[in-house]
Amino acid sequence: MSKRFRRTKVREQFGAVPYRIGSDGRVEVMLVTTRETHRWMVPKGWPIKKLGPLGTAMREAYEEAGVRGEGGPPIGAFDYLKVMRKGPNQICEVEVYPLLVREELEDWPERAERERRWFLPEEASNAVQEERLQAILMRLPKSLGRGT
Secondary structure, X not given: OOOOOOOOOEEEEEEEEEEEEOOXXXXXXXXXXXXXXXXXXXXXXXXOOOOHHHHHHHHHHHHHHOEEEEEOOOOEEEEEEEOOOOOOOEEEEEEEEEEEEEEEOOOOOOHHHOOXXXXXXXXXXXXXXXXXXXXHHHOHHHHOOOOO
């Protein structure tokens, strides 16, 4: 094996799947655009030790999407390639938590850098590129005990 071969370390992140129950009783999911590539994604970020996994996910939902609410136990994980501004790109695995949105702010830290939008789970699944995240979004209503 070449000395130049290096294993790529998978980095851990935590994310939120902000959701609400629409007036028709169906689950709706909020996605945000990424800053660099403007792809649709769930709010996510690097661990914040003092907040723990769920607290980190909730903080990211506030900073990136301008939402606050009630978090629940993790509903899955997905991986993606994070394009780094400096240094090599990183493979990240994101553990995701549902976040029942109770407050949608008009102003939030990353408002000028991102777009946010509500989707039905199937639409959200079609909007993201990561296969494991697509599956999480498709099964979200069932994960929440709201049928298929």
